[in-house]
Amino acid sequence: MPIKMPKKKITLAPIQKVLAKVRPVWIERVGMELARGMEVRAGFQEQLGRFFDLLDQSVTTGDPAWMDSILLDWAKSSTETDLEEGLYHVSFLLNRMIALTIQVVRDELPKQQALDFLAAVIPIYTYGLGVVARYEMETRVAHISNEMDKVQKQMERVDKSKSAFISVAAHELKTPITLIEGYSAMMEDLIRENKSASLGSLMGGMTTGIIRLRAIVDDMIDVSMIDNDLLRLNFQPMQINQMIEALYIEIENTLRVRKLTLDRIDFEGNKQWIYIDATRVQQALRNLINNAIKYTPDGGTITINGRTLPGFIEVTIADTGIGISTENQAVIFEKFGQLGRVELHSSGKTKFKGGGPGLGLPIARGILEAHGGSIWVESPGHDEIKCPGSTFHVLIPSRTESPDPKMAKLFDSLGKQKTKTLESDSLLSDENAGASSRIPES
Ligand code: ADP
Numbered sequence: 001m002p003i004k005m006p007k008k009k010i011t012l013a014p015i016q017k018v019l020a021k022v023r024p025v026w027i028e029r030v031g032m033e034l035a036r037g038m039e040v041r042a043g044f045q046e047q048l049g050r051f052f053d054l055l056d057q058s059v060t061t062g063d064p065a066w067m068d069s070i071l072l073d074w075a076k077s078s079t080e081t082d083l084e085e086g087l088y089h090v091s092f093l094l095n096r097m098i099a100l101t102i103q104v105v106r107d108e109l110p111k112q113q114a115l116d117f118l119a120a121v122i123p124i125y126t127y128g129l130g131v132v133a134r135y136e137m138e139t140r141v142a143h144i145s146n147e148m149d150k151v152q153k154q155m156e157r158v159d160k161s162k163s164a165f166i167s168v169a170a171h172e173l174k175t176p177i178t179l180i181e182g183y184s185a186m187m188e189d190l191i192r193e194n195k196s197a198s199l200g201s202l203m204g205g206m207t208t209g210i211i212r213l214r215a216i217v218d219d220m221i222d223v224s225m226i227d228n229d230l231l232r233l234n235f236q237p238m239q240i241n242q243m244i245e246a247l248y249i250e251i252e253n254t255l256r257v258r259k260l261t262l263d264r265i266d267f268e269g270n271k272q273w274i275y276i277d278a279t280r281v282q283q284a285l286r287n288l289i290n291n292a293i294k295y296t297p298d299g300g301t302i303t304i305n306g307r308t309l310p311g312f313i314e315v316t317i318a319d320t321g322i323g324i325s326t327e328n329q330a331v332i333f334e335k336f337g338q339l340g341r342v343e344l345h346s347s348g349k350t351k352f353k354g355g356g357p358g359l360g361l362p363i364a365r366g367i368l369e370a371h372g373g374s375i376w377v378e379s380p381g382h383d384e385i386k387c388p389g390s391t392f393h394v395l396i397p398s399r400t401e402s403p404d405p406k407m408a409k410l411f412d413s414l415g416k417q418k419t420k421t422l423e424s425d426s427l428l429s430d431e432n433a434g435a436s437s438r439i440p441e442s
Pocket of ligand 1: 323357
């Protein structure tokens, strides 16, 4: 029984035959050209079969909307990376498919059939391109607006931390400035009253204030250098225990005043010679030890321990202090991570819960990361009564050569000279056996 058809349907029966003839060749050719690898190709050919059937359906019914489902499925499979890289991947695929369809029908069909075939399928492809282009544009616009939202939020965060930083910096700087102001006013009075004999102790007070100011400004400069990737490291051979010893001498007095015990464990690797910027690594360790002092109540213990790991020496600084909550354990390494509460910052360097500008840990992290190392903290939580303590872990790469070629050459030749001396010494003394395999003390 003849079916009532819209205008172009006279060629329906032959077109269907042609479509059936073209189908296997088309799937094979398009699959070969557009999918790499056997497994990918098998899956893709299945998709192409579905595509061709829907193309057939669209030609038969004269309704290109049959294509919508597969086109949208394909378009939705674009990844986040495609969006970031601006790849229009289904539009590209469809364009390639149009070119390949033309090639296939040119090779497989007589001229007239080829023309009829193309006349039937090209409008459907064109429709498909429109659908995909619209979808891809909409997705991209949504992606961009999402990205802009993220940037906006980031900027708001930066803005907040900037103003938090300014308020803490101002607060921190105010204390030593007040100190200096007070002492200088007293000095003026003394000079006016001609009692200059007591000037000495007042000068001492002023110097303390100035030293504190300098330390704060130096920290600010360090943070800005780390932020801008300007921290230059000066690699030299050093042993961890030498740095710990030097730090112990610095804090000996504070430990006594605060009745704290510093337990230095003689761990494996602490006498190994490694190339580091000793001044900077010492600064990082100093910040951690000072924090351990600040956040541990009088009578507590600070333990420095460590071990060797493949390619690294791990140093741990554990205290019996107030501990750090899980949520704060990541935040404290961020710049100005703790800056929200200005009232907590009391500018004390070693006082219990003395506070500070909140730059010590970001600086320590910056220094260690610049070395290729890392830093993290473990703590059961924050409790000022039970004092669960915190353990800071520091990973220092155990380089046996300087990354700086000039220094490597210099120390290499120094090392050889010294090794020679040690070797000749060891001929005289058995105690030195094995010393030549290490970088000798300089
Ligand atoms: P600052 O001590 O100047 O505030 P830091 O960057 O050195 O800044 O430390 C950031 C914050 O991390 C401190 O304010 C404190 O809350 C927390 N913190 C650091 N070390 C310890 C520690 N050993 N025990 C408990 N809390 C610590």
